[in-house]
Amino acid sequence: MFDSLADKLQATLADVRGRGTLTEQDVTAAMREVRLALLEADVNFKVVKSFTEAVKTRALGADVIGQLNPGQQVVKIVADELTELMGGSGRELAFSPRPPTVVVMAGLQGSGKTTAAAKLARYLREQHGSSVALAACDVYRPAAVEQLVKVGAQAGADVYEQGTGEDPVKIAAWARDRATAEGKDVLIIDTSGRLHIDQELMAELANIKKVTSPHDILLVVDAMTGQDAVAVAEEFAEVVQFDGVVLTKLDGDARGGAALSVKAITGKPILFASTGEKLDQFERFHPDRMAQRILGMGDVMTLIEKAQDAYDEDQAAELERKLRKQQFGLDDFLEQLRQVRRLGPLQSLLGMIPGLGNELRGAKVDEREFDRVQAIILSMTPEERRHPELIKGSRRLRIARGSGTNVQAVKQLIKQFEQMRKVMRQVAQGRMPDLGALMRQSR
Amino acid sequence: MAREWRDVFVVDGAPAGVSGSDEPTGTEEKRMGPFRRLRENLRRTRQALRSEIQATLFEDLSEQTWERLEEALIYADVGARTTARVVAELEQEATAGKLTGGEALTSRLTELLADIARTGDDRIDVTARPTVILLAGVNGTGKTTTAGKLAWHLTTELGLSVVLGAGDTFRAAAVEQLELWAQRAGARLVKGPPGADPGSVAYEAIAVARREGTDVAIIDTAGRLHTQDELMAELEKVRRAITKQLPEAPHETLLTVDATTGQNGLQQARLFSEAVKVTGLVLTKLDGTAKGGIALAIAQELGIPVKLIGVGEQLEDLRPFDPAEFARALVAS
Ligand SMILES: Nc1nc2c(ncn2[C@@H]2O[C@H](COP(=O)(O)OP(=O)(O)OP(=O)(O)O)[C@@H](O)[C@H]2O)c(=O)[nH]1
Ligand SMILES: Nc1nc2c(ncn2[C@@H]2O[C@H](COP(=O)(O)OP(=O)(O)O)[C@@H](O)[C@H]2O)c(=O)[nH]1
Ligand SMILES: [Mg+2]
Ligand SMILES: [Mg+2]
Numbered sequence: 001m002f003d004s005l006a007d008k009l010q011a012t013l014a015d016v017r018g019r020g021t022l023t024e025q026d027v028t029a030a031m032r033e034v035r036l037a038l039l040e041a042d043v044n045f046k047v048v049k050s051f052t053e054a055v056k057t058r059a060l061g062a063d064v065i066g067q068l069n070p071g072q073q074v075v076k077i078v079a080d081e082l083t084e085l086m087g088g089s090g091r092e093l094a095f096s097p098r099p100p101t102v103v104v105m106a107g108l109q110g111s112g113k114t115t116a117a118a119k120l121a122r123y124l125r126e127q128h129g130s131s132v133a134l135a136a137c138d139v140y141r142p143a144a145v146e147q148l149v150k151v152g153a154q155a156g157a158d159v160y161e162q163g164t165g166e167d168p169v170k171i172a173a174w175a176r177d178r179a180t181a182e183g184k185d186v187l188i189i190d191t192s193g194r195l196h197i198d199q200e201l202m203a204e205l206a207n208i209k210k211v212t213s214p215h216d217i218l219l220v221v222d223a224m225t226g227q228d229a230v231a232v233a234e235e236f237a238e239v240v241q242f243d244g245v246v247l248t249k250l251d252g253d254a255r256g257g258a259a260l261s262v263k264a265i266t267g268k269p270i271l272f273a274s275t276g277e278k279l280d281q282f283e284r285f286h287p288d289r290m291a292q293r294i295l296g297m298g299d300v301m302t303l304i305e306k307a308q309d310a311y312d313e314d315q316a317a318e319l320e321r322k323l324r325k326q327q328f329g330l331d332d333f334l335e336q337l338r339q340v341r342r343l344g345p346l347q348s349l350l351g352m353i354p355g356l357g358n359e360l361r362g363a364k365v366d367e368r369e370f371d372r373v374q375a376i377i378l379s380m381t382p383e384e385r386r387h388p389e390l391i392k393g394s395r396r397l398r399i400a401r402g403s404g405t406n407v408q409a410v411k412q413l414i415k416q417f418e419q420m421r422k423v424m425r426q427v428a429q430g431r432m433p434d435l436g437a438l439m440r441q442s443r
Numbered sequence: 444m445a446r447e448w449r450d451v452f453v454v455d456g457a458p459a460g461v462s463g464s465d466e467p468t469g470t471e472e473k474r475m476g477p478f479r480r481l482r483e484n485l486r487r488t489r490q491a492l493r494s495e496i497q498a499t500l501f502e503d504l505s506e507q508t509w510e511r512l513e514e515a516l517i518y519a520d521v522g523a524r525t526t527a528r529v530v531a532e533l534e535q536e537a538t539a540g541k542l543t544g545g546e547a548l549t550s551r552l553t554e555l556l557a558d559i560a561r562t563g564d565d566r567i568d569v570t571a572r573p574t575v576i577l578l579a580g581v582n583g584t585g586k587t588t589t590a591g592k593l594a595w596h597l598t599t600e601l602g603l604s605v606v607l608g609a610g611d612t613f614r615a616a617a618v619e620q621l622e623l624w625a626q627r628a629g630a631r632l633v634k635g636p637p638g639a640d641p642g643s644v645a646y647e648a649i650a651v652a653r654r655e656g657t658d659v660a661i662i663d664t665a666g667r668l669h670t671q672d673e674l675m676a677e678l679e680k681v682r683r684a685i686t687k688q689l690p691e692a693p694h695e696t697l698l699t700v701d702a703t704t705g706q707n708g709l710q711q712a713r714l715f716s717e718a719v720k721v722t723g724l725v726l727t728k729l730d731g732t733a734k735g736g737i738a739l740a741i742a743q744e745l746g747i748p749v750k751l752i753g754v755g756e757q758l759e760d761l762r763p764f765d766p767a768e769f770a771r772a773l774v775a776s
Contacts, residue, residue, distance in 0.1 A: 110583025226705025
């Protein structure tokens with residue numbers, strides 16, 4: 001995998017430190033690296049061109065002082081510029097003063113429209129207490145209606161469908177009337193996947209727009225999309241003037257440069273991020289995080305937020321107290337592991353930590369390791385869990401047998417636990433441990 | 444000329460159920476459909492790229508030529524690395540005086556790209572009874588659709604009987620989707636109860652094929668991201684279940700890659716291959732404007748050949764992959 005951009009730039013700009021400012025030559029050299037990084041992240045090459053030119057102007061003559069080294073300085077400028085470009089106006093979903101608010105989901109085949117429609121329904125129900133209906137206007141793909149009926153039920157939304165015999169435009173108009181009659185707050189229309197060059201189907205989409213006068217048309221874009229994202233976005237923008245973008249499959253390791261391409265070309269805001277197949281894996285889009293991701297800088301903010309969501313305040317206070325009093329035992333350790341696990345697959349968490357992302361990208365995280373650790377701890381007596389130093393010889397053997405592991409595994413776990421306890425004590429005392437060193441140690 | 448079905452599929456002697464003539468009666472019409480579709484698609488692809496490269500046809504080879512060439516390849520999602528390699532090779536040949544003018548450059552470029560695309564064994568051997576074909580890939584890339592189209596082609600073009608195994612037991616209405624494809628293709632469907640273990644469904648589908656003397660079993664699976672360890676482990680389990688039923692199976696493990704996929708496609712191919720030993724790609728959605736250049740990077744870096752291409756949502760929209768034609772579509776012909 002590629003070195004992090006900051007490291008590369010640091011090598012390129014090694015001798016800038018002494019001089020204190022970035023010269024034209026420095027910037028040109030730096031932009032070559034930036035260009036490669038953006039292309040590698042699938043940002044459209046035309047967008048890359050105009051973007052690097054803009055950044056070049058800003059970076060020229062920038063002072064390299066203070067905390068950041070020149071490489072970091074350039075990355076910061078690039079990241080700031082990217083964030084600004086992707087954020088911009090920050091338009092929200094538009095709600096109609098007179099319900100129902102009508103939302104149309106559109107996009108290429110398989111981009112995630114149906115899933116996103118159900119996710120949005122669930123999101124609006126939970127966040128805004130809206131009553132939501134979903135309209136099944138994909139009459140082409142086999143079992144598309146059945147799919148929407150199922151995910152709609154999971155989302156707690158009514159699904160309006162007329163099977164596959166009717167014309168999608170008619171279904172859309174009918175659904176709008178029905179949503180009005182039934183006093184729904186929001187109607188979300190799921191449409192079939194279509195190629196931007198399919199004139200017939202693009203005309204159909206324009207007609208759906210005409211008969212339903214939607215307040216929001218959302219283009220659903222797969223985060224793994226390559227250079228073609230520009231052509232797709234341009235065409236959908238021209239035919240239906242969509243209002244915002246949903247970026248899907250962000251739970252993978254794609255850098256997601258398509259987000260930048262689409263925003264740069266159409267100026268439409270990215271409103272939501274879809275991060276999994278389950279309906280609750282859906283969040284507001286954060287341009288700063290996306291900028292860091294495109295540049296391969298990890299995603300600390302998301303990680304922190306996820307941790308906050310999954311974290312129980314009282315437990316946290318209790319943990320802190322235990323750490324201070326040095327009463328942190330294996331029971332607490334197990335609880336911590338369970339909490340981490342609730343955040344999501346470990347692999348995706350690692351990708352969010354800057355510096356670790358690239359280093360560990362190829363590394364395999366064995367989720368079953370959790371089960372083994374859990375089995376070992378649960379095979380200990382409460383006394384042993386509080387005082388692992390008691391675990392020697394025969395106790396070790398008993399625990400190994402009880403957990404179906406071996407003595408070596410038990411030893412290893414206790415050693416890791418001791419290390420971790422040391423680090424946590426440091427954290428509790430306000431000292432930041434060297435994460436990188438820790439990772440290297442434990443491998 | 445494009446490759447024909449019989450160029451891709453290895454069958455025993457004369458294919459069963461189909462008369463000896465090269466043009467089975469009544470299929471002429473059917474054949475023209477997909478062909479026209481493909482040609483139209485390729486023409487569109489060419490037009491886009493031709494405008495990128497056109498200048499090279501009239502100019503001497505200059506710095507600008509190389510830059511434009513680079514851009515054209517990047518635009519096709521070939522990726523920086525493979526692009527750099529191709530351009531360096533051409534530049535070297537030009538310096539050595541082997542290439543003069545845009546015309547020579549274009550034809551050499553096409554040749555080079557086709558050579559990269561031509562890797563490993565790109566045929567599909569369907570002589571085993573039953574032959575088991577496992578379909579895997581990232582969410583929404585076209586596994587189920589490919590399963591349906593492939594079943595239909597094996598039946599109509601080669602006269603083989605097919606069982607479809609509904610191994611996506613996770614996504615809402617995935618079984619119903621495959622069921623409809625099975626009806627269209629005239630194939631038998633084997634499914635489990637809702638939420639069934641995908642390995643058991645695959646196992647059962649092959650058992651049915653063996654019992655009933657069906658020629659080919661195609662196993663659909665749920666879409667998954669290559670980064671999801673638990674789901675990749677599940678896929679490995681499906682593969683093991685298949686092998687348990689039939690030791691030499693799966694005979695073919697096809698990875699569907701969406702032609703609009705960017706550089707992430709390489710990592711997809713790498714990790715799926717590590718998990719279930721991918722034997723070939725199906726490059727889907729080539730009927731759009733995306734060029735599918737990532738397949739070149741995959742061929743180059745991992746040596747996995749493309750075997751089939753998807754060019755639409757209808758039964759007939761599956762074609763054998765033709766490296767030369769693919770290369771010509773990437774460049775102007
Ligand atoms: N990993 C992951 N998978 C997703 C996400 N969003 C959707 N999917 C999956 O991607 C596949 C396609 O999603 P759909 O919602 O059916 O997409 P669609 O755009 O409606 O597809 P068509 O109607 O067939 O054009 C399904 O397997 C979904 O489960 C996501 O954010 N992450
Ligand atoms: N235009 C086009 N669409 C395709 C092609 N192959 C599949 N699709 C569509 O892409 C979407 C996802 O396909 P599906 O087979 O459900 O993907 P799976 O999730 O991998 O099984 C569906 O809407 C299909 O109709 C293709 O070659 N061209
Ligand atoms: Mg859909
Ligand atoms: Mg499927």
